[in-house]
Amino acid sequence: MSDKIGVLRFPGTNCDWDIYKAVEWSGAKPTFLWHQDTFNVEDYDGFVIPGGFSYGDYLRSGALAAHAPAMDSLRTAAEKGYPIFGVCNGFQILCEAGLLPGALMRNAGLRFIDQMIEIETQNSHKRFGLKLKKNQKSRMPIAHADGRYFVTDDELKKIQDNDQVYCTYVANPNGSAGNIAGVMNAKKNVVAMMPHPERAIYEWMGSSDGQLYFRN
Amino acid sequence: MYKIGVRIMPRAEVLDTQGRAVGMTLKSKGFQVMDCKVGKFVILQIEGESPAHARAQATKISEDLLCNTLIETFQIEELP
Numbered sequence: 388m389s390d391k392i393g394v395l396r397f398p399g400t401n402c403d404w405d406i407y408k409a410v411e412w413s414g415a416k417p418t419f420l421w422h423q424d425t426f427n428v429e430d431y432d433g434f435v436i437p438g439g440f441s442y443g444d445y446l447r448s449g450a451l452a453a454h455a456p457a458m459d460s461l462r463t464a465a466e467k468g469y470p471i472f473g474v475c476n477g478f479q480i481l482c483e484a485g486l487l488p489g490a491l492m493r494n495a496g497l498r499f500i501d502q503m504i505e506i507e508t509q510n511s512h513k514r515f516g517l518k519l520k521k522n523q524k525s526r527m528p529i530a531h532a533d534g535r536y537f538v539t540d541d542e543l544k545k546i547q548d549n550d551q552v553y554c555t556y557v558a559n560p561n562g563s564a565g566n567i568a569g570v571m572n573a574k575k576n577v578v579a580m581m582p583h584p585e586r587a588i589y590e591w592m593g594s595s596d597g598q599l600y601f602r603n
Numbered sequence: 604m605y606k607i608g609v610r611i612m613p614r615a616e617v618l619d620t621q622g623r624a625v626g627m628t629l630k631s632k633g634f635q636v637m638d639c640k641v642g643k644f645v646i647l648q649i650e651g652e653s654p655a656h657a658r659a660q661a662t663k664i665s666e667d668l669l670c671n672t673l674i675e676t677f678q679i680e681e682l683p
Binding site for chain 1: 669
């Protein structure tokens with residue numbers, strides 16, 4: 388039960404402690420991994436990329452982080468089937484690294500959106516959200532400017548048909564294709580979402596629905 | 604040493620929010636602007652044996668990092 392979870396940190400990552408605490412709450416053992424260092428994937432049972440503004444969102448959100456040395460190790464972990472979870476900027480980084488399909492672009496309404504929203508589970512994930520049921524609703528915050536999920540129409544159909552949609556927005560806040568709030572890769576070990584489950588662990592946070600995304 | 608410019612633009616089928624916002628502001632100021640697109644311009648100084656070699660390097664760099672070809676296109680030009 389006491390999984391070892393590597394939590395990646397880049398310059399500009401700012402949800403690192405929130406993720407650390409959520410992982411710790413779930414009973415797993417979190418360890419921070421620095422972007423400049425590669426790591427031995429066998430030392431861990433899974434990985435999380437937290438939210439933030441890695442490298443100041445220069446070039447494109449997540450673009451520079453996707454090429455950091457730690458991402459070489461993470462790529463190896465992805466190929467070996469390790470569970471990998473990205474939240475917010477973590478989602479953007481995984482897309483830029485080519486580990487998830489699509490890209491995240493500026494919100495259709497142009498504004499940074501910071502609010503409590505509702506999402507609906509489409510498919511559960513073997514490590515991050517195993518107990519989530521199809522159509523189960525969760526409340527948690529979003530906080531992003533670049534959250535509009537973009538894929539070509541063909542690719543959208545492909546990920547929908549292959550059950551790669553992790554969760555969708557009940558009311559689409561940012562213009563995302565297919566109302567998508569989170570997706571998985573074809574192998575279903577890499578998963579990411581724009582909303583922040585780590586900011587919805589205890590009732591005093593306004594919702595504890597994020598618990599199910601961390602509990603194994 | 605060659606100076607290579609890489610012009611990166613959002614793909615036509617992708618909503619260019621930045622271009623739309625700039626275009627709307629221009630229209631509100633009374634300028635007759637039908638459409639506006641905003642991209643990026645990157646200038647690279649590249650060591651190369653020939654202009655063709657430098658351009659090939661710039662293409663590789665653009666595909667690898669500068670441009671996300673799912674949502675953007677790029678054009679390479681040699682600068683004086």
